[in-house]
Amino acid sequence: MESFWNRLPKPFFVMAPMADVTDAAFRALVAKLGAPDVFWSEFVSADGLYHTREIGKLPDQRNPLMRDLLKSEAERPIVAQIFSKHPDMIAYATKLVNDLGFDGVDLNMGCPDRSIEKQGCGAAMIRDPKAAQAVIAAAKEASGLPVSVKTRVGYAHESLDEWLPVLLEAAPAAITLHLRTRKELSLVSANWELMKKAVAIRDRINPNVLLIGNGDVKDIADAKVKIAQSGCDGAMLGRAMFGNPWVFSGRKSEDTPLTEKLAALIELAYGFEKLSPPKNFSILKKHIKAFVAGFDGAAELRAKLMEAETAADLERILSENPL
Numbered sequence: 001m002e003s004f005w006n007r008l009p010k011p012f013f014v015m016a017p018m019a020d021v022t023d024a025a026f027r028a029l030v031a032k033l034g035a036p037d038v039f040w041s042e043f044v045s046a047d048g049l050y051h052t053r054e055i056g057k058l059p060d061q062r063n064p065l066m067r068d069l070l071k072s073e074a075e076r077p078i079v080a081q082i083f084s085k086h087p088d089m090i091a092y093a094t095k096l097v098n099d100l101g102f103d104g105v106d107l108n109m110g111c112p113d114r115s116i117e118k119q120g121c122g123a124a125m126i127r128d129p130k131a132a133q134a135v136i137a138a139a140k141e142a143s144g145l146p147v148s149v150k151t152r153v154g155y156a157h158e159s160l161d162e163w164l165p166v167l168l169e170a171a172p173a174a175i176t177l178h179l180r181t182r183k184e185l186s187l188v189s190a191n192w193e194l195m196k197k198a199v200a201i202r203d204r205i206n207p208n209v210l211l212i213g214n215g216d217v218k219d220i221a222d223a224k225v226k227i228a229q230s231g232c233d234g235a236m237l238g239r240a241m242f243g244n245p246w247v248f249s250g251r252k253s254e255d256t257p258l259t260e261k262l263a264a265l266i267e268l269a270y271g272f273e274k275l276s277p278p279k280n281f282s283i284l285k286k287h288i289k290a291f292v293a294g295f296d297g298a299a300e301l302r303a304k305l306m307e308a309e310t311a312a313d314l315e316r317i318l319s320e321n322p323l
C-alpha cells in the first residue's frame, strides 16, 4: 500500500505531538479551523498499552491511554506517536494503532522527560543506537503502517554525523528533527543551520527518507523560509498552535479578532470536557493562557478564568466580563 507520506505536497506542514495539548479536542478544533498536512497524537506509552492487552482483542477500553488514541475522521492523515525500548511492545502498539485506523506510527526518540528516559525511552534512545534500530524494525514489521521517528540533533552534543545514519539505515518513511540537543531542552533557540547538514547526510545515505524540521517555527510564512533555506521537506509546528488553531491556514496569531479567539476557546473547553475518561480541567489552563493574551485587561481576565472548573464556568466568566 502506498503511504500517505508519498502523497503530501512539498513543502508540507505538520502538527507537533504535544502531551496534554494536541488531544482529540484540540485536534478537532484545528481540523475545523485550518488542518495541517499531517495530524499527530500525543505520545502514548507502548508498554502501558501492552499491559492491558487481551489476547486477540483491543486492550481494555478502560485503559486511560486509549483516550489519547481517540480521533475523528476530520483528522487525516493522522500519525500515532508511541514510545518504548522494547521491540515486542512497539510491535503490539503498532498493530493496535493500525487496527484503530491511524495512518502512520511515529516513534518518540527525543523526549527529555526524566521519567521517560529512565525507561530507556525518548531522548535516551539517542545513546542506544541498537535499541533505536530494533524498535524501528519491529514497528515496520508489525503492520503495513508507515513508520516515522521524531528525535533531536544529539544528546549532550550535536551528533548528526553518527545519529542520523543510524536512523536512515533503518529506513523510516520520515524523520522529524527537533533542532536542539537533549541537553539544550528548549532553553536555547533551535538551530536551523543544522538542517542543511542533516539534508546532506540524508541525501548521501538514504534520499527516500523525508526530513521534517522542528523548533521555533512561528507560522507558515516562517516555515516556508526555514524550509527553503535548509532544503528539508516539511516543517512541524508546536507552540505556534497555542492560541492560534488557525495557524495552518496561514494566519498569524494577531490576525484573528479576539471575539473569534474566545469563541474557539469555549468550543475547545466543551470538546475537552467530552474526552473520556475525563481529564482534569486544569490541563486546559495552558490553552486559556494562550488564547487570553495580548490585550488590555488580559491578565485580569485570565486570573478569573483560572477559577473555572467546567466549560460552562468558562463561558459564564467570559460573558460576565465583556471586553
Ligand SMILES: Cc1cc2nc3c(=O)[nH]c(=O)nc-3n(C[C@H](O)[C@H](O)[C@H](O)COP(=O)(O)O)c2cc1C
Residues within 6 Å of the ligand: 016, 017, 018, 019, 020, 021, 042, 043, 081, 108, 110, 111, 150, 178, 214, 215, 216, 217, 236, 237, 238, 239, 240
Ligand atoms: C507541552 C508540550 C508537550 C510536548 N509533548 C510532546 C510529545 O508528546 N511528543 C513529542 O515528540 N514531543 C513533544 N513535545 C515537543 C514538541 O513536539 C516540539 O518538538 C517542541 O515543542 C519544539 O517545537 P516548537 O518550537 O514548534 O514548539 C512537547 C512540547 C510541549 C511544549
